[in-house]
Amino acid sequence: MKSAVIVFPASNCDRDAAVALEAVSGAAPHMVWHGETDLPPVDFILLPGGFSYGDYLRSGAMAARSPIMREVIKAAHNGTPVLGICNGFQVLTESGLLPGVLMRNAGLTFVCKTVHLRVENNETLFTRHYNKGDQIAVPVAHHDGNYFADADTLKDLEDQNRIAFRYVDNPNGSQNDIAGILNANGNVLGMMPHPERVIAPILGGTDGAAMFESILEAVA
Amino acid sequence: MKARVHITLKSGVLDPQGKAIEHSLADLGFAGVGDVRQGKYIELDLTETDPEKARADVTAMCEKLLANTVIENYVIDLDA
Numbered sequence: 001m002k003s004a005v006i007v008f009p010a011s012n013c014d015r016d017a018a019v020a021l022e023a024v025s026g027a028a029p030h031m032v033w034h035g036e037t038d039l040p041p042v043d044f045i046l047l048p049g050g051f052s053y054g055d056y057l058r059s060g061a062m063a064a065r066s067p068i069m070r071e072v073i074k075a076a077h078n079g080t081p082v083l084g085i086c087n088g089f090q091v092l093t094e095s096g097l098l099p100g101v102l103m104r105n106a107g108l109t110f111v112c113k114t115v116h117l118r119v120e121n122n123e124t125l126f127t128r129h130y131n132k133g134d135q136i137a138v139p140v141a142h143h144d145g146n147y148f149a150d151a152d153t154l155k156d157l158e159d160q161n162r163i164a165f166r167y168v169d170n171p172n173g174s175q176n177d178i179a180g181i182l183n184a185n186g187n188v189l190g191m192m193p194h195p196e197r198v199i200a201p202i203l204g205g206t207d208g209a210a211m212f213e214s215i216l217e218a219v220a
Numbered sequence: 221m222k223a224r225v226h227i228t229l230k231s232g233v234l235d236p237q238g239k240a241i242e243h244s245l246a247d248l249g250f251a252g253v254g255d256v257r258q259g260k261y262i263e264l265d266l267t268e269t270d271p272e273k274a275r276a277d278v279t280a281m282c283e284k285l286l287a288n289t290v291i292e293n294y295v296i297d298l299d300a
Binding site for chain 2: 057061065094100101103104106107108148149150173
């Protein structure tokens, strides 16, 4: 699998993502700087976690307008799978690839802990190695993870089965306990929790590995 | 020309920071303060001198970057 990890100023989960991708697929991803205007030909793009541009203006707002994102948006529209984790999810909503917005956590505090997610849709290229209803343990680490969208958007997400993961015990006030959502075509997933941090027992968990195995199988 | 942009949360969007400010004001003894909403204020110096064009430019800036219109409204003031 040929993959790319986009690196923004103050991304800080880009190396974790690269390690996870290489561990599962056997191939190191291209690390692509945000200022690039060309994306190498890849089967999969990952937008990592972090605090791109210091969360200035709004989390993900600046990164979503960076030069490389024009190419990411083009690739997403052409069907290339794109996964945004944490800040990457914020960048996806700010870029318009996913609906809604990630607001300040309802409790106002930074939440950093392992949470349980329920797999709501396992018929996606990101989740096919899970079973529907599986509860998986995945860490969250964010200040702005409180998913908000208008009522029509929420209804579409529910009706079209585009909520991939829900929190079992909502840590941030997200509407409908949303932890991760898909675009209408199913090739873009944004999620606040960090599957790349739980891919080996030495990291404290393995529940994230199935996501990378799913992607690997889907693009093979 | 100077443009001043106020960005505020739309009504109905929960504002946890505004709520926290409200609670702090109450703790400081300021009674009778309700529904605190916080927002952003951005100043821009523009070389454009035509107010109509300047307003169109700043509106485009708000739509593309300065505001997230899913949750935010913006108001633009211009002075020559």
